[in-house]
Amino acid sequence: MSTTRGARERARAEVTAAIKDEARRQLAAEGAAKLSLRAVARELGMVSSALYRYFPSRDDLLTALIVDAYDAVGAAAETALARQPAHAPQPARWTAVCRAVRTWALAHPHEYALIYGSPVPGYTAPMATVGPASRVGRALVSVARDAHRGNGLAVPPLPAALSDEARRITEDVAPDLPPPVVAALVAAWSQLFGLVSFELFGQFNRVVEEREAFFDHAATTLAHAVGLIDGRPAGPAPGGDST
Amino acid sequence: MSTTRGARERARAEVTAAIKDEARRQLAAEGAAKLSLRAVARELGMVSSALYRYFPSRDDLLTALIVDAYDAVGAAAETALARQPAHAPQPARWTAVCRAVRTWALAHPHEYALIYGSPVPGYTAPMATVGPASRVGRALVSVARDAHRGNGLAVPPLPAALSDEARRITEDVAPDLPPPVVAALVAAWSQLFGLVSFELFGQFNRVVEEREAFFDHAATTLAHAVGLIDGRPAGPAPGGDST
């Protein structure tokens, strides 16, 4: 069934994948700014104009790479979380996600820069990116959700100016969590990428040397900021004090 | 001395400034990727090759803009801090610096992206940028230093894996502060830019709407994370607990 009309479509899918692969290669090698349609075509043995049959413009090719990158870092976060034992302490589950993001970023710096660095030229993210872009955030939310089901989460209350906004965000992303926790989650989410970006973009040069230890500590602090506490992950008694 | 031989040098300085101004205009209008030497020269009524008498390459022009941008955001942070009344509560002084950074970033998004977004092509920051790049960090440190002189700063102890590193960083940036505070400062420094970058680069689209209120709250939380506490700024009694 797919072979009948597939002969052509399969070839098209293969060429499309080959273009993306070569583009990703150039992206990893030289960065997004030096990604050249002509060079991709040249490397693939075709002429540049032929490439426009597959991607209407350079920006569309970049968008495809962006979506893939969001998916890749999201998948890395999710599998890191899935690999955590079910009874692992909540801060450990949290930092596992954080470390997965950092590890992926260090392994794919240019792809990371593509999605979490400056948006390219006059580029505004198409709708196709919003789903994949939220995977890391959802992984972080799910850690908090599990902890909330377990022994509860305690974060300071919100200022009045934020209560409506926090309620609104809560309904969108995690209706089963208390709004103060969701607000802390969103902040921690962005701050996690602040840590990774500063390391990757060189702001830590000549400042932080032991990057991994520093990151682990900061990620653990973020875990505490969203209310995750050390101790039993699913203890039904939330009155435990670990000071 | 600069006035004597200034006739020619002054003209050179003026042209250099005009080039940078026009380049900054194009940067603000279209972003770093579309900044074109030829367009700058065209707008200034000169031919592109003449511009190379002033900047040896496009990257050098960009570097000049980067240094200026670091200086601009650093100056914004410093004046915001200087405008704070001497007896303002420490968290207020902290958030004043944070808000100044955010305000500057919102007013100069492309310049912000230039320094805190993805580093351009294969670009590695020249030494000339390290001084200006640390001005915001130094402003944050000085808030902590004042608070430390006042009523002390209380942050959780560091894990053993970080104690040496934290001591080293402390000697470099703030020998008069306790290492755990310095570690928290560096983390908060990067996390502050995580917040700003996520807002500016669109990650908060369809998530956070009340950006200013959210940012203020997150910045205040960061202030607490580095040990700044509400209350009198210079009270000699550090025994206050605000849990």
Next chain:
DNA sequence: CCAAGGCAAGAGCAGTGCTCTCGTTATTGG
């Protein structure tokens, strides 16, 4: 006053994104 050097101008090279046209080739409807 005159040589020397900084300077603008222009041509030119190699590269880019993108468009258009032109045969060819594969798919599909009659």
Next chain:
DNA sequence: CCAATAACGAGAGCACTGCTCTTGCCTTGG
């Protein structure tokens, strides 16, 4: 089964880019 149709690759070409080199002008220092 064959013809109409759509997809496709190739090539030329346009407007643009960063950058280099050469050629003269013109201010400046001796």
